Amino acid sequence: MKTPSSLExxxxxxxxxxxxxxxxxxxxxxxxxxxDRPGALQLSAALGQAVQNIRHCCKCNNFSEDDIxxxxxxxxxxxxxxxxxxxxxxxxxxxQTQCFRGMYFVLMGRLSPLDGLxxxxxxxxxxxxxxxELNSEVILATNFTVEGEATAHxxxxxxxxxxxxxxxxxxxxxxxxxxxxxxxxxxAQAVLERRExxx
Amino acid sequence: xxxxxxxxxxxxxxxxxxxxxxxxxTAFVLHSYPFRETSLVVEVFxxxxxxVPLVARGARRPRSALRGLLMSFQPLxxxxxxxxxxxTLHSAEWQGGQPLLQGTALMCGFYLNELLLNLLARDDxxxxxxxxxRLTLQRLVQEVDHAATLRCFxxxxxxxxxxxxxxxxxxxxxxxxVAERSYRYVLEHGAVPQSGQxxxxxxxxxxxxxxMAADDYSDASSAREGKQLMRMLLNHHLGGVVLHTRELIxxxxxxx
Ligand SMILES: [Zn+2]
Numbered sequence: 001m002k003t004p005s006s007l008e009x010x011x012x013x014x015x016x017x018x019x020x021x022x023x024x025x026x027x028x029x030x031x032x033x034x035x036d037r038p039g040a041l042q043l044s045a046a047l048g049q050a051v052q053n054i055r056h057c058c059k060c061n062n063f064s065e066d067d068i069x070x071x072x073x074x075x076x077x078x079x080x081x082x083x084x085x086x087x088x089x090x091x092x093x094x095x096q097t098q099c100f101r102g103m104y105f106v107l108m109g110r111l112s113p114l115d116g117l118x119x120x121x122x123x124x125x126x127x128x129x130x131x132x133e134l135n136s137e138v139i140l141a142t143n144f145t146v147e148g149e150a151t152a153h154x155x156x157x158x159x160x161x162x163x164x165x166x167x168x169x170x171x172x173x174x175x176x177x178x179x180x181x182x183x184x185x186x187x188a189q190a191v192l193e194r195r196e197x198x199x
Numbered sequence: 200x201x202x203x204x205x206x207x208x209x210x211x212x213x214x215x216x217x218x219x220x221x222x223x224x225t226a227f228v229l230h231s232y233p234f235r236e237t238s239l240v241v242e243v244f245x246x247x248x249x250x251v252p253l254v255a256r257g258a259r260r261p262r263s264a265l266r267g268l269l270m271s272f273q274p275l276x277x278x279x280x281x282x283x284x285x286x287t288l289h290s291a292e293w294q295g296g297q298p299l300l301q302g303t304a305l306m307c308g309f310y311l312n313e314l315l316l317n318l319l320a321r322d323d324x325x326x327x328x329x330x331x332x333r334l335t336l337q338r339l340v341q342e343v344d345h346a347a348t349l350r351c352f353x354x355x356x357x358x359x360x361x362x363x364x365x366x367x368x369x370x371x372x373x374x375x376x377v378a379e380r381s382y383r384y385v386l387e388h389g390a391v392p393q394s395g396q397x398x399x400x401x402x403x404x405x406x407x408x409x410x411m412a413a414d415d416y417s418d419a420s421s422a423r424e425g426k427q428l429m430r431m432l433l434n435h436h437l438g439g440v441v442l443h444t445r446e447l448i449x450x451x452x453x454x455x
Contacts, residue, residue, distance in 0.1 A: 019236040113309050113318065113443035114230045119450055122360075137262055146271045150309060153380050154451065161454040184293040192298060 007033070059130060061123055062088050062106040071095075072103060078102040083138040084127065084155060086110050086143060094141065102139070105130055110142060111151040119154065127155070128162055137165040146172050220280045221248060225294065227332065228271045235260060241269055241288065243277060244315055244332065249324040253279050253288040265291055272300050272336055276319035284321070296335060304339040306451065307349060307356045310444040311335060314353070314433070317440050318360060328359040346426065347416040353429045362436060365389035378406040384428055386435050387430045401431050429454065 014025040019180060026181075032040035056062070057069035064070075071077070071091075081102025085091050091104050094187035105127050111117060131138050138159055156166045172190045173182055223275045226245035234240040239258040244250050258265040266276070266289075274294040279286045311332065319325070328453055335352045339345055354364060367376055370389030375381070381393040385400035403424050410421035411428070 019233060021235060024236065063253065085258055111447065113447055115314055116231065116443055118443055118446055146309075147301075147302065150305055150447075153305060154447065157451050157454045183264075184295055185267060185270065185273065189299055 014113060040127045056108075058107055060091075061108060061126060062091060062104065076101075078135050079134050081139060082134055083139045083141050086148065086151070087140050090143075092140065103134060103136065104129075107142070108146045109149070111154055112147045113150070119159060122154075124150075124158060128159065128164075131164045132162065140168045141164065142169055202349075203214060210341075213333070219282050220278075221245075222239045222278050223276045223292075224248060224278070225329075226232050226251075226275055226277045227273070227336075228275070228333040229316050229436050229445045231255070231269060231272070231362075234314075237398065239265075239269065240285065242316060244319070244327055244329060244348065246329045248322065250321050251316065252285050252321065253277070254285055254444055255288045255291075258288075267347070268293060271312060274333065275295055297333075298314045300336065300339055303345060303448075304450050307339050308336060310349065310448065311352060312444070313444045314356060317437055317442075318356065325359050331355045346422055347414070348415055350411070350429055351414045351426050353433060354414070357432060357436070360436070362432070364432070366408045376405045376408045377407055382408065384408075384431075386432070401428060431455060440447055 010029045010032075011022070011025045011103040014020055014028050015022065017025075020028070032043070036153070053065050054063050055065075055067075057064035057072055058067050059072040060069060062069055062071070066075060078101050081100070082105055083091075083094060083100060084100055084105045084107060085094065086107050086109065088106055088108075091106055094100050094104070106128075107122050108116065109122055111119065112123065138155075140153075140155055142151045152168055159166050170193070171186075172193065173179070173186065203330070209276050211219055224245045224247060226243040227333050228437050229242045229250070231241040233255060237257050237259045239255040241253045241258075242250060250443060251448060255265050257263050258269060260266075268291050274297055276292040276294055278291075279290040280289055281287045297428040315332070331352065335348055338348045342348065357364060367387075368374060369376065370385065370391050371381075382392050382403055382405060383393050383398050383400040384403050388400075390403070391398075393402060404420070406418070407421045407424040407428070408417065410418060411425050416422040416425060
């Protein structure tokens with residue numbers, strides 16, 4: 001049996017999603033065409049619209065419908081702090097904590113030399129420019145993976161050379177965490193990075 | 200076809216079984232990348248089995264116990280099975296004892312891994328290189344200047360791969376290298392006495408060669424020439440592969 005060409009094209013197109021192989025793409029295509037045609041039309045319209053309207057905020061580099069996004073435009077945020085994160089989802093998490101009212105810069109990636117992702121793949125000039133424009137302290141909130149750590153080290157060296165004050169978010173046991181149930185790596189590092197008890 | 204070597208057959212079968220299941224092997228993760236929807240392929244450097252690619256099933260799920268565990272530069276106890284090239288990780292345990300690499304030391308760690316990924320063939324055991332890699336990671340944590348440690352590792356690596364440097368004698372002869380003399384180091388050959396300005400290879404002093412033989416890089420000129428010589432040799436064996444970590448380390452040096 002020959003697969004109709006429009007169906008074949010849809011399956012091919014779905015494979016551009018990360019982690020979607022031929023099997024999953026086929027499953028998705030069957031589902032959309034057999035069980036959810038209105039959903040399929042909605043998806044197609046939303047995709048078209050998003051690609052047309054979404055760009056990067058010229059201040060924080062996050063996705064935005066305008067030149068400057070809502071967070072960067074918001075009144076009353078602390079412009080003396082600039083938090084650097086890897087992905088928009090990280091920024092969302094930071095916002096949910098409600099502990100941070102400063103500004104953001106979203107890298108949209110990380111350094112990963114073994115994947116061939118070097119400094120040229122990141123918008124570093126714009127980050128330096130933003131940090132100088134705000135004259136702010138930069139808080140590095142990249143992941144605590146080896147790639148996130150390498151990225152933090154690279155950014156810290158780059159920014160310090162420009163006279164920017166840099167800090168790194170702390171790591172340790174999860175809040176409410178019990179030693180018995182925490183993973184060894186976290187516990188070992190928490191012991192190494194222990195703090196003197198004040199007062 | 201009759202089997203006239205029953206003993207031999209038996210041995211082949213045994214090694215086949217041994218290959219299928221590996222238990223509690225000390226290993227380091229060299230690199231990992233996404234595989235299928237929720238899994239990870241982890242390239243590990245194991246002590247007794249060399250470089251092996253393992254599938255860590257479900258390791259990219261948010262609550263996977265493997266997620267934080269399969270980190271580079273940390274000694275792990277791994278068990279795996281499978282008879283195809285890509286084997287399946289069965290269990291992983293944290294071994295500990297190695298502080299996390301940070302800053303420049305971390306960049307150097309990536310450099311070691313990039314060298315190993317590009318130069319080590321899969322399933323080729325290198326126990327002494329494994330032990331030296333482990334020692335090198337420990338040194339990186341303790342020291343400030345990493346240049347000598349990197350040169351020593353590079354020398355060990357080439358030696359283990361069968362490309363040992365000839366540092367104490369002239370190429371193809373038993374004449375010892377003399378510290379005060381000048382030589383040319385020729386690829387796949389060794390050091391020959393410098394005669395005039397012409398000739399292939401790289402100019403290097405006898406002292407540098409002897410210092411490299413002794414893993415002594417305290418002399419600034421030996422450190423500089425040693426680095427150039429190693430780079431020439433590594434580039435030759437890398438066959439045109441660009442080392443991305445080298446570029447990053449060079450960038451960082453420019454900032455400082
Ligand atoms: Zn913005």
